[in-house]
Amino acid sequence: xxxxxxxTSRINQQLQEVLSVLxxxxxxxxxxxxxxxxxxxxxxxxxxxxxxxxxxxxxxxxQSVKALNHAGGKLRRDLGRQLxxxxxxxxxxxxxxxxxxxxxxxxxxxxxxxADDRIAAARQQADEPDADHGEVRRDE
Numbered sequence: 001x002x003x004x005x006x007x008t009s010r011i012n013q014q015l016q017e018v019l020s021v022l023x024x025x026x027x028x029x030x031x032x033x034x035x036x037x038x039x040x041x042x043x044x045x046x047x048x049x050x051x052x053x054x055x056x057x058x059x060x061x062x063q064s065v066k067a068l069n070h071a072g073g074k075l076r077r078d079l080g081r082q083l084x085x086x087x088x089x090x091x092x093x094x095x096x097x098x099x100x101x102x103x104x105x106x107x108x109x110x111x112x113x114x115a116d117d118r119i120a121a122a123r124q125q126a127d128e129p130d131a132d133h134g135e136v137r138r139d140e
Contacts, residue, residue: 015039030067037096048089051096061095068093
């Protein structure tokens with residue numbers, strides 16, 4: 001019977017969890033409030049791309065990624081102390097703008113729904129019977 005998840009996906013999940021804690025413990029002010037969104041380790045476990053995101057602007061996210069790549073050696077050493085893997089992958093941090101893009105799309109949808117609600121309310125108000133004549137007013 002095949003395993004539900006491959007070894008690589010289990011290790012990716014474990015790397016993501018441990019890196020989230022290790023990054024939170026870093027004292028570099030350039031890093032800021034970062035979320036590890038995904039880890040993609042190579043099949044041979046020699047390297048891993050770590051996607052990080054933040055609700056800060058693009059410049060702050062780029063600065064955080066640069067600081068994380070600079071601290072990659074320390075993070076790798078700390079990973080080696082916590083995980084029992086034969087090879088601890090070289091870490092390469094990349095900006096993941098997916099959360100921010102999702103937030104932007106949600107705002108657009110909220111604005112569109114609010115505009116639809118305003119139009120529907122205006123139409124309903126226009127279709128109400130006139131109190132003086134008992135007729136339906138249509139402003140056309």
